Amino acid sequence: MNSTRIELWPNSSNEEVQTAIRAVYKQVLGNPHVMDSERLVTLESLLCDRSISIREFVRGVGKSEFYRSRYFEKCAPYRFVELNFMHFLGRAPMDQEEISEHIVRCITEGYDAEIDSYLDSDEYQSAFGENTVPYNRATSLTGKKQVSYNRIFAVDRGFAQVSSAVKASQLVYAVATNSSNKIQKPASGKNSGGYAAPAKQFAIVARGAAFDSPRHRSSNTYIVPGDRMTPQIQRINRTGAKIVSITEIV
Numbered sequence: 001m002n003s004t005r006i007e008l009w010p011n012s013s014n015e016e017v018q019t020a021i022r023a024v025y026k027q028v029l030g031n032p033h034v035m036d037s038e039r040l041v042t043l044e045s046l047l048c049d050r051s052i053s054i055r056e057f058v059r060g061v062g063k064s065e066f067y068r069s070r071y072f073e074k075c076a077p078y079r080f081v082e083l084n085f086m087h088f089l090g091r092a093p094m095d096q097e098e099i100s101e102h103i104v105r106c107i108t109e110g111y112d113a114e115i116d117s118y119l120d121s122d123e124y125q126s127a128f129g130e131n132t133v134p135y136n137r138a139t140s141l142t143g144k145k146q147v148s149y150n151r152i153f154a155v156d157r158g159f160a161q162v163s164s165a166v167k168a169s170q171l172v173y174a175v176a177t178n179s180s181n182k183i184q185k186p187a188s189g190k191n192s193g194g195y196a197a198p199a200k201q202f203a204i205v206a207r208g209a210a211f212d213s214p215r216h217r218s219s220n221t222y223i224v225p226g227d228r229m230t231p232q233i234q235r236i237n238r239t240g241a242k243i244v245s246i247t248e249i250v
Helices: 014-028 041-048 054-062 065-072 077-089 096-109 111-119 122-127 146-155 172-176 226-238
Strands: 201-207 219-225 242-248
Touching (some): 014 041, 054 065, 077 111, 077 122, 096 111, 096 226, 096 242, 219 226
Antiparallel strands (some): 201 242
C-alpha cells in the first residue's frame, strides 16, 4: 500500500489530481487492480472539480460496493476491522479494546457508521487532514514500540499483496494476548503468518438486558467461535443488553 505522502493543493494540476486518485484507490482498496468499469467516476469528477476534499473522496471509496463486497462481506470480522485501520488510518489496531469497539459499532450502528468512525476521528484529521491521501505510517508513529511496526507489517505486506487475498485476521492472537507478531516473509500462494479467526474461541461479555430490573442487572458471558461472532452479537443486541468486551480465549 501507499507509503508516500501525497497532498493536493488549490493550484494542483489535473495530473496531480489523477495521481492522488490512483493513490487513494491503491491505499484504501488494498492494492487491487481497478478496472475502468469499477472506477467511481462520479466521485472522481467531484474531486477533479474540487467539490469534495480528499477526505470525502476516501469516505466515498470506503462506502463503495467495491470496498464493501471485498472486505465487509467476504472477510472475517477481525480481518475487516484490522484492514479498516490500515486502509484509513495507515496503522494496525494496537489493542483488544480498539478492535472490540469497532466490531461492536459495525454490528450495532451499521457499516456506514464504522467507515465514518475512522474518517471523522481526531487521529485521521491530525495525520492526514482534508487533502492528504492516507498512507502507511509505520515510520512516522512517534512514541510507539517495535510491536506497533510489527503489527503494521503483519497487516500490510507491501506491494506484492492485495488485501482481499487474505480473508483471515493477521493480528487476533497477538492483540488478544498482547504479544508481538513475528515478521515473516510471505510464501508465494500461501497465507504465511496468518491466523484463522474461525479456529479460535471468543468470550463476549454482555451486561444487563433492557427488561432487567435495575437492581438485578447481571453480566453474561457467551463463548463462540470466531466465525459465529457476528450472529451472536446480533442476538445479544436484540435483547437490549450492552456488550462490555470481546476477548479471545487463550
